[in-house]
Amino acid sequence: MVARINDEDIALVRERARIDDIVGAHVQLRNAGGGSLKGLCPFHDEKTPSFQVTPSRGLFYCFGCGEGGDVITFLEKIENLTFTEAVQILADRYGVQLRISDDGQPTTAPGLRQRIMAANQAAAEFYQEQITSPEAVIFRQFVDGRGFDRATAEHFGMGYAPKDGKVLARHLTARGFTHEELVAAGLIREAGWDYFQGRVLWPIRDSGRSVLGFGARRVFDDDRMPAKYLNTPETPVYKKSHVLYGLDLARQAIGKKSQVVVVEGYTDVMACHVSGIDTAVASCGTAFGADHARIVQRLMGNNDVFNGEVVFTFDGDAAGQAAAEKVFKLDQNFVAQTYVAVEPGGLDPCDLRLRSGEPAVRELVGRRIPLYRFVMGRTVAQFDLDRVDGRLQAVRAAAPLLSSVRDASLVRGYLRDLAQLVGMDIEEVRQVVSRTNRRETPLDTVRPGHRNTTREGSVLEGLGMDWPDPRDRNLAVERATLKLMLQFPTLFDTEWNGVIADDFTHPTYRAVYQAILDTPYSTSQWAERVHGANSDPVVQQLEVALLVEPVLLEPDEAYASAHTARLQLLSTMRELTDLRSRLQRINPVEHPVEHKRAFSQLIALETRRRDLEALSRGAQ
Known part of the structure; x- marks a missing residue:
């Protein structure tokens, strides 16, 4: 089962967590006017600030590298966290009790996770305080015997669990933690005994430095636990396969x-x-x-x-x-x-x-050597390379390894390595490998997975739709119209001034508009609901960019109407071009009805063009 956080709790985290506070801890932000803040992007090197934060919308966006999102996204990226980790850290900081469930069923009582984390932190501090006690001489001998000093041990948070079987339980109970909370944290056993006794400990933290559990090593010969190493049992916050x-x-x-x-x-x-x-x-x-x-x-x-x-x-x-x-x-x-x-x-x-x-x-x-080369050497060593059939079998056994090499420029070198290992001609090895793998493409073809990182939007290149160039003059009206729709939706009528999806020529802009069409308007969380209407990561990131990007003038209904008219005018001009081309190809003598119908359409489009030109002057 996949654990998930209650949607209402996530929304509350977004509401309480101030994006300017979170970003400001990593970036020097300055007033950029219009309620926005600017600074140097923390995700790529730059000398001129292109990183913008809009606190009123809770969003950030870099116009240099294309990174953008909300406060949770920022914490994910800057701290290398998962979405869940970022939400949990923000929830702890802003006092939000998260409800986590599996397939709709609660996995922990509200607030229990926070109590477990607090108990783990208190335990880590207690264990670290014990390293100077007389009993902990064996701890100090262990650390010294491995070539580390006290400063290093403290840097890694090492601690010592006393042999007294209930000392931690008494300490944490006095701090206000209940028996049930300490059992849930894996710090004490159901019978009340400390889980770790007479052991050297290391706190196991997540990437946000919260203590999830402990690893402990036996140091006494009379330790009743047979395992040399003992770890915290599975708890709501500690999963050994996830840390x-x-x-x-x-x-x-x-x-x-x-x-x-x-x-x-x-x-x-x-x-x-x-x-x-x-x-x-x-x-x-x-x-x-x-x-x-x-x-x-x-x-x-x-x-x-x-x-x-x-x-x-x-x-x-x-x-x-x-x-x-x-x-x-x-x-x-x-x-x-x-x-x-x-x-x-x-x-x-x-x-x-x-x-x-x-x-x-x-x-x-x-x-270090490539993992595949290490395994290939082990694979080849299983065969009798003094025999022709042994060498052939070795190459066939190693052939699948070459298909795992991602850098195609290395393949020829690795083929040479294989040829040397088995003592065969490289071209003969190539043929055997190709036949064995039955590849449909040459060995020197780049495998899927390489991603372009040369322009804005590159962080999502290859994951979905194409990223439109914000400097493309031919797309300027499409971009400006979408910015108005996302940032000032009340300036448009309920039909978005008659704009249709085909008015947008770039597929990603069209997808953004389709998400707008699919989202019934209400004053509550308009941008968030549009963002959730499309699952494509490029479209979602573009929506963030359009929400953060400033509008040149203070908009009103006339300004918005002029932009939609200009957008529809460009669409009409394209229709006129196509229709004129078709008229030239229709013989009026041989096809009089078709020619008359097309000519009538031309007159109607010309009338529409003139009307739209008059309306669109406000967008220039």
Whole structure:
């Protein structure tokens, strides 16, 4: 089941969250007149401000790169959050209790999620306070033994759970949390005992730095829990397949560098960050899976397919190699290229740093090889390459791997690698691979997924309809008319002054107008309902741009009427051109009835043209 937030609660979050406050925390905004604010876009480099915020409508838009949306969209993009995460953070900040349900059935009582998050934060602070206690000497020995100092431990929020089985329960109960809330948070068991006892802990945070749960390592030989690592059980806020340790610290670096380094443990994340690999994260208490892959891809954003990279570090033993093969099956979940970094001696990043220092950790990631090449080597090694049939079988077994290579410019090099591995001529390998994959296109054809990022609107290029050029003079009237309809709908009659969808020549402008036609007008949330009438992401983004883009003059009904007349005039002129061309092709002697009908239409269109010219002068 898919959890969803109550629509009324989302609307209340949008209403209470001031977009100028949220944006202002990241962008220096200045008055731009007309109730708008301007600043330098946080989503692309620019020297002249083209980023505009309209607080009255709760919208932002950049006329340089095309990013735009409401306060939730801004937080999603600037913090690399999902929609749900952004709503939850804003709800916590502005005191909105969210109702979350599965298929219409409530999953948690209203306000319980906020109480769990508050309890987790209080627990994290309590655990961190314990690291200086006499009992926590074993904690300090553990941290020192892994080559970290106290400042590093505090940076990662590490803590210590005392052996006293109910000390956390007593502490949080005194803070006002109920037994039911603490059980729901996974902090205590139903019988009242603390979930973590006598363990070193790491808080697991989301990208907004809220504590979702904890990971804990055994440090006492007499620990009654057999597992070396123990994680918070599944709760309304903690799903182990949906979280990554270190995400809160790596999020911004991942977005800037378009790189994610996936390691296997908490101390490996720490070792990587301390060594300068600040894009490192790790799965928590479970193997890296499809949900993690989607999180990683979202963090990297919609960058060019050839720039982003996901680097997996595995142990050099058989288990690590098997893990690499498992991850390879998830490769299609990524737009970015995938790599593997394996330390030949079998050391993980933490142990490698202890033995050889921080440069060795950086070198490990620097020596990464394509994931497909690692798996291809393992695949080829299964065959007897001293035999002709063995070499042929190896190439056939490796052929599907080449179809997963997204950068077509690399395919020839990878074919050469395969040819060298099996000891065959490269052209012979190419033929075998082509026959095996039964490709309909050459191997050097770019695979779907590459996206143009060269002009405004590029953030949505390839996801839906084409983005109209705002500087196109031929489309200026269409754009200006839609701006008036979206921003000042009361200036038009109930039929939108007779405008029809075919008056718009650009398909995306036509789609925006169709959304307007499909939305019954009312004074309440007009723009939001138009925005929801079309699911195409380009159309939705264009609507945001048109809502934020300023109108040159203070509009009135005459101004709006002039624009619709001008739009209809251009449409009429196109009809006249087509009709004149058809008249020239009709022989009046052979087809007198058809010629007379067309000529009558011409006279009617000419009359309409003159009337519209008179009405349209106010739009010039």
